[in-house]
Amino acid sequence: MTAHADHRPRHRWWLLAALALLVGAAVLGAMVGPAGSISSTNWHIIWKIRLPRVVLAAIVGSMLSLAGASYQGVFRNPLVDPYLLGSAAGAGLGATLVFAYARSATLHWPVDPLPLAAFVGALVAVLVTYSVGVSFGGNSLTLVLAGVAVAALCTAVQQMVLLRNADVIDEVYSWISGRLSTATWADVRLVTPYVLVSSVILLLHRRQLDVLRVGDEEAASLGAEVKRVRLVVVIAATLGTAAVVSVSGLIGFVGIMVPHVVRLVFSASYRWVLPMSIVVGATFLILADVPGRVLEHGRETPIGVVTAFLGAPMFIVVLRSKRRLT
Amino acid sequence: MSSLAFQDVVVRYDRHVAVQPFTDSVRPGEWLCLIGPNGAGKSSVLRAVAGLVGHEGTITVDGAPLAVRSPRRRAALVAYVPQSPLIPADMTGFDYVLLGRNPYIGYFGSESRHDRALVQDVLERLDLVRFADRRLGTLSGGEQQRLVIARAVAQEAPVLLLDEPTSALDIGHQQQALELVDRLRREHGLTVVSAMHDLTLAGVYADRLTLLHQGSVVAAGAAAEVLRAETLSEFYGVSVSVHHDPDGTVVVVPRRTAPLA
Numbered sequence: 001m002t003a004h005a006d007h008r009p010r011h012r013w014w015l016l017a018a019l020a021l022l023v024g025a026a027v028l029g030a031m032v033g034p035a036g037s038i039s040s041t042n043w044h045i046i047w048k049i050r051l052p053r054v055v056l057a058a059i060v061g062s063m064l065s066l067a068g069a070s071y072q073g074v075f076r077n078p079l080v081d082p083y084l085l086g087s088a089a090g091a092g093l094g095a096t097l098v099f100a101y102a103r104s105a106t107l108h109w110p111v112d113p114l115p116l117a118a119f120v121g122a123l124v125a126v127l128v129t130y131s132v133g134v135s136f137g138g139n140s141l142t143l144v145l146a147g148v149a150v151a152a153l154c155t156a157v158q159q160m161v162l163l164r165n166a167d168v169i170d171e172v173y174s175w176i177s178g179r180l181s182t183a184t185w186a187d188v189r190l191v192t193p194y195v196l197v198s199s200v201i202l203l204l205h206r207r208q209l210d211v212l213r214v215g216d217e218e219a220a221s222l223g224a225e226v227k228r229v230r231l232v233v234v235i236a237a238t239l240g241t242a243a244v245v246s247v248s249g250l251i252g253f254v255g256i257m258v259p260h261v262v263r264l265v266f267s268a269s270y271r272w273v274l275p276m277s278i279v280v281g282a283t284f285l286i287l288a289d290v291p292g293r294v295l296e297h298g299r300e301t302p303i304g305v306v307t308a309f310l311g312a313p314m315f316i317v318v319l320r321s322k323r324r325l326t
Numbered sequence: 327m328s329s330l331a332f333q334d335v336v337v338r339y340d341r342h343v344a345v346q347p348f349t350d351s352v353r354p355g356e357w358l359c360l361i362g363p364n365g366a367g368k369s370s371v372l373r374a375v376a377g378l379v380g381h382e383g384t385i386t387v388d389g390a391p392l393a394v395r396s397p398r399r400r401a402a403l404v405a406y407v408p409q410s411p412l413i414p415a416d417m418t419g420f421d422y423v424l425l426g427r428n429p430y431i432g433y434f435g436s437e438s439r440h441d442r443a444l445v446q447d448v449l450e451r452l453d454l455v456r457f458a459d460r461r462l463g464t465l466s467g468g469e470q471q472r473l474v475i476a477r478a479v480a481q482e483a484p485v486l487l488l489d490e491p492t493s494a495l496d497i498g499h500q501q502q503a504l505e506l507v508d509r510l511r512r513e514h515g516l517t518v519v520s521a522m523h524d525l526t527l528a529g530v531y532a533d534r535l536t537l538l539h540q541g542s543v544v545a546a547g548a549a550a551e552v553l554r555a556e557t558l559s560e561f562y563g564v565s566v567s568v569h570h571d572p573d574g575t576v577v578v579v580p581r582r583t584a585p586l587a
């Protein structure tokens with residue numbers, strides 16, 4: 001007799017349904033744009049401009065959502081996002097330094113130093129946060145506090161640089177708001193290895209994240225190696241986040257909202273939250289990238305603005321409907 | 327059935343010594359209860375066995391030191407029910423009890439069919455099946471506490487540590503929880519070490535009591551030997567009267583210190 005209903009088959013169907021939705025979103029994303037729909041345009045535009053953009057949106061959306069869910073797991077706090085330990089501020093500082101001091105000098109470089117600087121900035125910031133946090137105990141509170149301090153420091157330096165270089169404020173600002181409009185296949189190739197490695201490592205830890213839900217101490221009494229799990233998950237999530245931030249700028253809200261929605265409507269177990277966040281995050285960012293292209297001609301609305309604009313009301317609706325149900 | 331032995335175990339937090347050299351040997355299948363006022367070091371002893379706080383001296387299970395075990399191996403030997411468990415409100419009862427199987431699942435692995443069947447079996451035996459699909463946040467304190475014990479049972483460890491397992495429960499649920507532990511002890515030969523505040527209940531269920539005071543053992547033995555009015559007044563600073571029921575039960579009753587009007 002099994003009185004307990006095994007939810008796994010039902011969850012698998014949900015995951016498949018979400019995947020189907022993702023495919024639909026990708027097709028829509030490839031068909032819509034200022035140049036018109038598929039019938040009136042040629043394959044060149046789709047292949048060179050729209051597809052890389054759709055693919056990059058999927059990669060960025062899934063990576064930020066997966067990293068956000070993982071951070072929420074290791075910090076046992078549903079309100080944190082993948083930028084928690086200073087990766088956003090570090091990346092922002094790295095990008096600002098390039099805009100302010102290295103733009104003309106590196107104009108003829110074969111590779112663009114901008115993504116590299118953002119990537120390194122994010123990693124260094126998180127590394128500093130982690131070392132400081134660990135030297136003060138290494139529990140989740142000290143890490144979060146160290147992250148706040150490092151982010152404040154990076155932002156302060158960034159503002160000092162901007163005050164002295166007011167001419168790049170526009171560029172920096174537009175980078176910070178996030179963008180997918182300049183996506184190319186080269187961007188996709190650049191981030192894919194990092195995102196793949198990061199995602200595989202995070203997905204392999206999904207059961208460990210469930211064990212951590214009972215707290216460091218109880219998890220340890222159940223045989224979990226809490227510090228190791230936290231370190232590996234933070235490194236993997238940061239690597240993936242830094243990679244996508246380096247090509248798309250700082251796209252906010254996705255990393256905190258998508259895991260939440262998944263948790264509310266689907267399951268709170270990380271064994272399902274992680275894979276589902278990948279699919280829902282990809283779908284969400286592909287869709288969020290569509291209105292920005294057609295609303296205004298000439299100047300696009302930054303994707304970071306659209307995600308907040310669409311995401312916030314959607315989030316409130318989900319919260320409300322869930323409250324009524326329970 | 328496994329024995330648990332302490333040899334000169336010292337627990338300190340920075341400079342503060344919470345447990346003075348503690349030496350004891352718990353026989354296989356025995357229930358030892360640690361009693362003593364708040365801050366006496368009861369939790370520290372239990373946490374040292376569970377590997378949650380460092381200690382000097384040696385703690386052995388069946389003669390083999392615990393300190394050299396890997397965390398997972400140790401968790402397969404010792405199950406720990408903390409004083410105030412952290413209850414994830416949106417986890418289901420089934421998933422919660424399944425956490426007890428962690429020591430048997432590989433780092434990257436998933437639970438096996440056997441693990442799920444065993445959890446189902448534990449829920450059935452402990453009469454908790456109706457909570458399998460419920461989220462923990464929707465359960466009462468007593469129901470949560472029974473699931474915490476169920477998680478420890480699913481851990482299948484021969485040594486069970488309970489830190490004040492009944493302090494959050496009403497008298498009926500206290501009895502229910504302790505009866506459950508007693509039954510598990512008989513059925514599976516578990517060796518139990520608990521910390522408890524209710525001295526009468528401690529005397530009823532445990533084979534042996536150890537009274538700690540400021541980290542040192544000040545009295546040890548059967549309930550009738552440890553639960554004496556003078557001893558309790560000295561170390562708890564309470565005024566009690568101790569009654570001996572014909573069936574051997576030692577009843578500790580607090581007395582008013584102010585004279586009755």
Ligand SMILES: Nc1ncnc2c1ncn2[C@@H]1O[C@H](COP(=O)(O)OP(=O)(O)O)[C@@H](O)[C@H]1O
Pocket residue numbers: 339342343344362363364365366367368369370371521
């Ligand atoms: N994490 C800790 N850091 C510092 N001191 C502690 C810590 N935990 C317990 N103590 C101290 O150790 C002593 C024993 O505590 P504990 O073992 O919790 O006692 P009990 O469980 O008997 O109430 C107390 O003096 C307490 O203040």
Ligand SMILES: [Mg+2]
Pocket residue numbers: 368369370409489521
């Ligand atoms: Mg205690």
